[in-house]
Amino acid sequence: MSLDARQQAEFVGQITRHQQALRGYIISLMPGMEGVSDVLQEANLVLWEKREKFKPGTHFKAWAFSIARYEVKAHRRKSLALGMATLDEDLIEELAERGEKTPEEVEMRLRSLDKCLGKLEDKQRQLIEHRYYLGSTLEEFSTECGRPTDSLRVTLFRIRAALKKCINNELVIEELDR
Amino acid sequence: MLLQDLFEGRLMGDDLESLQHELRTSPEAKDAYCDYAHLHNALQLRNEGVDSLNVIPMELAIQRERQRNFRTAMLISAAVFVIGLGVMFMISTPPPTLRFATSPGTELSISHQLTGEEAPEGQVLEPGSRIEVSHGTVELEFASGVRGIVQAPASMTLRREDLLELDEGTAWFEVPPSAVGFKVSTPEMVVTDLGTEFGIRSRPKAPDEVHVFAGKVEILHRKGVKEQLVVVTGQAHVAGPVGRWKETALRRDHFLSELPRTEPKPLVLFEDSFENPDVSGITEPRIGRLGLTNMKPTGWTSDGDCGLNANSSGVLKTPFGSQVMWSNGGAIKTNLLGFSETLIGNGTYTLSVNVGKRSDHGGGTCTLELLAGGTVLATASEAVANSSTDFSQVVRLVILPMKVTVI
Numbered sequence: 001m002s003l004d005a006r007q008q009a010e011f012v013g014q015i016t017r018h019q020q021a022l023r024g025y026i027i028s029l030m031p032g033m034e035g036v037s038d039v040l041q042e043a044n045l046v047l048w049e050k051r052e053k054f055k056p057g058t059h060f061k062a063w064a065f066s067i068a069r070y071e072v073k074a075h076r077r078k079s080l081a082l083g084m085a086t087l088d089e090d091l092i093e094e095l096a097e098r099g100e101k102t103p104e105e106v107e108m109r110l111r112s113l114d115k116c117l118g119k120l121e122d123k124q125r126q127l128i129e130h131r132y133y134l135g136s137t138l139e140e141f142s143t144e145c146g147r148p149t150d151s152l153r154v155t156l157f158r159i160r161a162a163l164k165k166c167i168n169n170e171l172v173i174e175e176l177d178r
Numbered sequence: 179m180l181l182q183d184l185f186e187g188r189l190m191g192d193d194l195e196s197l198q199h200e201l202r203t204s205p206e207a208k209d210a211y212c213d214y215a216h217l218h219n220a221l222q223l224r225n226e227g228v229d230s231l232n233v234i235p236m237e238l239a240i241q242r243e244r245q246r247n248f249r250t251a252m253l254i255s256a257a258v259f260v261i262g263l264g265v266m267f268m269i270s271t272p273p274p275t276l277r278f279a280t281s282p283g284t285e286l287s288i289s290h291q292l293t294g295e296e297a298p299e300g301q302v303l304e305p306g307s308r309i310e311v312s313h314g315t316v317e318l319e320f321a322s323g324v325r326g327i328v329q330a331p332a333s334m335t336l337r338r339e340d341l342l343e344l345d346e347g348t349a350w351f352e353v354p355p356s357a358v359g360f361k362v363s364t365p366e367m368v369v370t371d372l373g374t375e376f377g378i379r380s381r382p383k384a385p386d387e388v389h390v391f392a393g394k395v396e397i398l399h400r401k402g403v404k405e406q407l408v409v410v411t412g413q414a415h416v417a418g419p420v421g422r423w424k425e426t427a428l429r430r431d432h433f434l435s436e437l438p439r440t441e442p443k444p445l446v447l448f449e450d451s452f453e454n455p456d457v458s459g460i461t462e463p464r465i466g467r468l469g470l471t472n473m474k475p476t477g478w479t480s481d482g483d484c485g486l487n488a489n490s491s492g493v494l495k496t497p498f499g500s501q502v503m504w505s506n507g508g509a510i511k512t513n514l515l516g517f518s519e520t521l522i523g524n525g526t527y528t529l530s531v532n533v534g535k536r537s538d539h540g541g542g543t544c545t546l547e548l549l550a551g552g553t554v555l556a557t558a559s560e561a562v563a564n565s566s567t568d569f570s571q572v573v574r575l576v577i578l579p580m581k582v583t584v585i
Contacts, residue, residue: 020219023222027219028219031185031211032183034187085189085191087184087197087198096215099213106216109220153182156182
């Protein structure tokens, strides 16, 4: 049975609303692997192709995440065949399930991250920007800034630890505001 | 670090096995993995290149296109609205989120999140502004009507009009009914005002405290079991271990509710002008000359000849009190025991002594030392010229102000 215009609009809204959470779930299923965006796109396509099987009013997140998990499995098989080493599949699935977040929780974390990024020193922010915003490797940044890669690796670890602590503090405050 | 390497795609061999074992057996490691994955995702989502438009199928892209057309129309409307706002802005500039004033002698530094033309000017804070007060007192006046007095050492960041992040400091707040819900967060607690007057102490080496002088506040412990409590007039609580609260004595005297008009006088921890014992009228037989006695002032010892002389003898006259301590060259010492209980972390302290020299003796050098046990912490040394016997020329030896961290 095809979806009417209102149902289609609702379905599109659900996909859009879950993008960030879905992406987080996929990342936790494939740590260190390339192609997170590709898998997300594949999952979105499958969701759209199967839109008529989705029953409005049922749990969209669980349905979307199960499709994403299947897509990650397919991607993982290809990566392992190319010699990629990573955690065992059962362990990764347990961890991803443990860390599942709703779109609202992901949104709260993003707001907290924005505040915490504002607290970083300029040099720290520069390193984060290179790693995440410009997508450059530590080796590339090492050449650019003249600092050894190992030193940058330790600094990045400390920045992430500080951001994690800061986000958890901000989440406490945000919870109180709700 | 292993998690970082895993998410960077660098983890292999024994390290990978080791992390795998840890993740299978430790719930904390599992939580750390989840936290790391969320942070990784959040940081990538903040990457401008991650645009959900790129990952939605074509039919959705078409749908988005329709939305974009709608958004363009909305932007045009918004632009008109913004122009309207601009006109209104010229007529009426909104007040800053927070104005502050300082007491005389206050030393502070400010940094703003907003930069360039948007950066606040003057004694003004906007969300994201951070202020560090090393000395003195600051009065905060929020646009919401909340008033606060914060004493140094203090550092804080204005997060929102209704949320102040106090990393360190002693602060008093008065919140009008219109601003109920005002929050102060410290490293250990979040205090939410429920219509009140309250004080907060947050120090690096001591648990955070909240004192309620009127009305009530809600306090949330940020650690352990995160106990939440409503504290009412006359009550004070201190952040205890495992995330619980402990009641403590209410101390209004720890807080100021007005900005001091004058610079506070330095707190004198130790002062001795050698008035005890009283040697006026005594001529010591052993030394027996010039009215100098060999009686030592209370609490002082010496390596050589030393003693006290009273102004009344007419030999040496000190401008500080009525007696002077003299020495023929040996070190004179006293023990400043008990100071550690008085010292305040990050406080600045000065040690000084006034030294004169008799006109009938040659010049020399005087040295002042501050010791902890046998270790010399600081020293000052200066040549002392001959002066007249009335000590009209006094050399003041000063050990430069020292920052003290109480451990």
